[in-house]
Amino acid sequence: KQEVTQIPAALSVPEGENLVLNCSFTDSAIYNLQWFRQDPGKGLTSLLLIQSSQREQTSGRLNASLDKSSGRSTLYIAASQPGDSATYLCAVISSDAGNNRKLIWGLGTSLAVNP
């Protein structure tokens, strides 16, 4: 059964730091992996999607990498800003999910960027 773990659970950094959030999954047979952002009490905003055949994706100051064989993904945030403060969630779709493609989620990393 696929399990997704994210570390650290919480992170507090000063503005301007580069930081790395980690996601690991127990079954390397994934269809894709997606990173989301969640503001307190709000919805889930997709940040980056990495297909199983890809190694990384970039969007602005965000870069996500995928090492399927070791069951790991990292989300790199460059030059962090207070507006980046949120919870970052990692979710995978197992390759045997068929057309349903349900997401299996981590618990998230709660990030606080201090001015």
Added chain:
Amino acid sequence: EPEVTQTPSHQVTQMGQEVILRCVPISNHLYFYWYRQILGQKVEFLVSFYNNEISEKSEIFDDQFSVERPDGSNFTLKIRSTKLEDSAMYFCATTGYGYTFGSGTRLTVV
């Protein structure tokens, strides 16, 4: 950019009452989903819906839950007799290239 719209944003209901959560999916997406997130816990899959029928449901999705697409555009989740433990954020989602989620409905059962 196309959006998934959910209403209401917040609903408070008495235990034992029925609630209906509504979603307007992205029109050209084919798969629709409901997920929920209990405070402090992981997001959990409830049900997926394709071609006007359930394609997969989780253990959570018992006989108290139902989904339908009553008019070809709206996609609803009904909870027949709410329990305290149904209190959670409920998210509707659709898939195109990746997932697009609605902003959620916070359900509070008192």
